[in-house]
Amino acid sequence: MAITELRGLDRIIVPIKLEPGTKFVFQCGPGVPCFKLCCSALYLPLTPYDILRLRDHFGLTTDEFLILYTEPFILPRSGLPVARLKMRDDAEKTCPFLGEEGCTVYPVRPLACRYYPLGLGIFRNRDEGRNEDFYYLVKEGFCQGLDSGPEITVEEYRQSQGIPETEEPIKEWAEIVMKKESLGPIEVPQKSLELFFLVSTNPERFRRFVFESKFLEIFEVDEETLSRIREDDLALLQFGFRWLKTVLFGEDLVKRRREVPREKKIKPF
Structure with a gap:
């Protein structure tokens, strides 16, 4: 399939499904002419685990980290609120973690940065009752890293970027987002949106x-x-995702007591 030649800030999603064993060519680093150009004008949503790792890296409270480095953002397809990385207020709108030598938080960089130039999708296999991951390639006009470099499989690239260990803790969160996307443009109660944002950020x-x-x-x-969950933030996240599935989708993952205070119930999506 022919791909239109890209220029400057042009960006396309290559409409080809990639498997873990699919090979592609890519390199990134100081020796590549476009190095650091992909670290500006980003609309980069942070996963709940990204926030934990970055917060701990800087030794901040969550409130401090959110105020300094993030802003609220609505995911386009799901309509769910998350925190995204707030760019610097300069002409290029550069990432706040970009330094002269590149990324200053590289060991704890967000999941989306680790994946680039790959994208991740999740497909619900209704016949087998399970979710299946698939991958695709993102091409941008300025990126010269796709023109040369070592040939590598998708899974080899994921392993080299430390993706599995940063992705696994938020699998259930990603499932919530995917499920909401599959429901289409339905109206979501404000309280449900607030709860999702609370757990996610x-x-x-x-x-x-x-x-x-x-x-x-x-x-x-x-x-x-x-x-x-009193002490372990990661365990608290996992509990929060199960609770969200319970209150938003009616899944029986966190049991309700038989007798509860008479309060207005949260409507599922």
């Missing part, structure tokens, strides 16, 4: 919501889980 506030509101009067949570 701020574990400290979500923890207070669990332990300092009437949450535990409404939902049954065993002592072992409570002990873990």
Whole structure:
């Protein structure tokens, strides 16, 4: 299939499904003429795990990190609110973590940065009742890294960029986004959007919501889980994703108590 020649900031998604064993050519680094050009004018949503890793890297509270480095963003296809990286207020709108030598937070860089120039999609296989990942190539006019470099498979590239260990903790979160996308442009209650944003961006506030509101009067949570989520932010995220699936989609993952306070229930999507 012929691909139109790209220039400057032109950007296309190559309409070819890539498998883990599919080979492509790519290199990036100081020796590539376009080095760092892909680190400007980004619309880069942060996953919940990205926020944890970057926050801890800087030794900040979640509130401090969100205020300094992010802004609210609505995911176009799902309509769900997330935090995205806030660009610098300069002419190029550069990434706040870009330095003279490249990325200054490279060991904890966001998942989307690790994937580039690949993109990830999730397909729901209804016949087998499971989700399947697929990949695609993103081509931008300025990128010369796709013109030369070593041949590598998609899975080899994922492993080399540390993608599996940063992707696995947010698989259930990605499933929530995908499921909402599949529902189409339905109206979502404001409370549901607020809960999704809370769990997706701020574990400290979500923890207070669990332990300092009437949450535990409404939902049954065993002592072992409570002990873990009091101290472990990653365990709290995993619990939060299961809870979101319960309240937003009606999945029976976090049990409701038989007798609960008389409050207005949260409507599922």
